[in-house]
Amino acid sequence: MLEIKRLTIHSKTGPLLQDLSLQIHSNEIVALIGASGCGKTSALKFTAGILPPDLHPEGHLLLDGVPIRAPHPAISYQPQSDALFPWLTIAENAALGLEIAGLSKRTARAQVLPLFAPFGLAGCEGKFPAELSGGMRQRAAFLRTIVQDSRFVLLDEPFSALDAVTRFRMQDWLLARLNERPRGVLLVTHDLHEATGMADRILVMAANPGRIIREIPVTTPRAQRSEAALADLRATLKTLLLKETSL
Numbered sequence: 544m545l546e547i548k549r550l551t552i553h554s555k556t557g558p559l560l561q562d563l564s565l566q567i568h569s570n571e572i573v574a575l576i577g578a579s580g581c582g583k584t585s586a587l588k589f590t591a592g593i594l595p596p597d598l599h600p601e602g603h604l605l606l607d608g609v610p611i612r613a614p615h616p617a618i619s620y621q622p623q624s625d626a627l628f629p630w631l632t633i634a635e636n637a638a639l640g641l642e643i644a645g646l647s648k649r650t651a652r653a654q655v656l657p658l659f660a661p662f663g664l665a666g667c668e669g670k671f672p673a674e675l676s677g678g679m680r681q682r683a684a685f686l687r688t689i690v691q692d693s694r695f696v697l698l699d700e701p702f703s704a705l706d707a708v709t710r711f712r713m714q715d716w717l718l719a720r721l722n723e724r725p726r727g728v729l730l731v732t733h734d735l736h737e738a739t740g741m742a743d744r745i746l747v748m749a750a751n752p753g754r755i756i757r758e759i760p761v762t763t764p765r766a767q768r769s770e771a772a773l774a775d776l777r778a779t780l781k782t783l784l785l786k787e788t789s790l
């Protein structure tokens with residue numbers, strides 16, 4: 544189990560997050576939703592060990608009950624921006640995490656290449672990020688994260704740049720993959736269909752300072768998650784989010 548315990552993140556202007564605690568088991572998808580700016584990305588960056596130096600975290604990260612320091616090999620992270628290196632090809636970018644983990648260039652490449660076709664990236668292996676659409680770059684970043692095969696995966700709006708059909712395909716691919724190889728996933732999303740369709744539990748955040756205000760289990764089995772079956776849950780989430788967001 545991966546656990547964030549009593550996390551407060553201080554900035555120059557006050558706390559961004561206040562006393563946030565959450566757990567992710569190694570075989571579940573936990574969705575994190577909340578208004579823009581409530582601190583979802585900051586919580587993920589803390590867990591990935593890449594908070595900017597002007598933010599000061601106070602709290603604990605535990606893996607199976609043992610305190611760890613991030614970055615940690617059991618945790619991989621897909622940032623909101625694709626963060627691909629512009630001077631590397633898509634195949635080189637995708638293989639980078641594996642190479643950093645110690646695999647040879649050749650082995651890393653052999654592991655990433657089979658995923659290019661199912662991710663709709665066949666033929667893009669030798670291209671540079673600037674030659675791809677935003678949606679293709681996002682899928683390349685997803686590929687780079689998923690091939691690391693870590694026990695825990697942090698995904699920050701991983702499918703936000705994809706057209707509806709491609710998004711469904713990637714969501715289905717991820718669910719099938721997790722079925723084969725269970726992993727713990729923390730999924731930040733603004734898409735209530737994505738949250739209710741994919742997650743085992745949904746954590747709802749409020750802002751100023753960022754904190755979790757509700758935890759809602761999604762009890763409908765995945766095979767039965769039709770639009771109609773999830774309508775009430777989405778309505779509840781929408782009401783909660785509207786209450787917490789004043790424009």
Ligand SMILES: Nc1ncnc2c1ncn2[C@@H]1O[C@H](COP(=O)(O)OP(=O)(O)OP(=O)(O)O)[C@@H](O)[C@H]1O
Pocket residue numbers: 554555559577578579580581582583584585586595597598623
């Ligand atoms: N380095 C920083 N210094 C000061 N404040 C920051 C810093 N980074 C982010 N913030 C602020 O922290 C708050 C939370 O930002 P964060 O990106 O975590 O929110 P979010 O919920 O992921 O938003 P979105 O849904 O728009 O991606 C915002 O008000 C943001 O302006």
